[in-house]
């Protein structure tokens with residue numbers, strides 16, 4: 001019949017006009033993302049032990065990390081993710097033994113300038129030499145005290161035998 005295609009098309013248009021919309025007016029409205037969404041990375045600096053497992057797990061060498069060792073403890077100085085090479089595969093997050101690395105739900109990671117693309121999660125200066133010396137001395141004192149205590153208790157045990 002002449003015009004049947006037009007009528008079919010109009011029927012579909014009317015049907016779609018009356019069904020609830022699934023689209024939203026981004027960016028005025030933001031879709032509610034699931035908890036496991038892989039968005040911007042976040043790092044809990046206090047939980048991080050600077051082990052480098054995340055760096056080694058990354059297939060694209062996205063993560064650059066710098067540390068310093070003070071009084072036998074590693075201190076995180078820089079943690080930068082060049083996310084233009086990131087696959088959002090999650091290997092780094094899964095490999096973290098302390099759950100220090102995770103995701104936020106923010107997916108708006110585009111930048112106008114290329115040098116703004118890397119995510120700088122930690123950027124700290126090394127400790128000043130005098131502070132390092134103080135911490136080293138404190139640690140040495142603690143070790144010496146523990147050693148002396150151990151020797152004293154060892155001597156007692158031997159005397160008691």
Ligand code: SF4
Pocket residue numbers: 057058059060061062063081085086087088089090091092093
């Ligand atoms: S999500 Fe994958 S590609 Fe991106 S930094 Fe982690 S391990 Fe590397």
Ligand code: SF4
Pocket residue numbers: 043047048049050051052053054055095096097098099100101
């Ligand atoms: S794997 Fe976790 S604890 Fe180790 S350096 Fe990476 S973020 Fe820190």
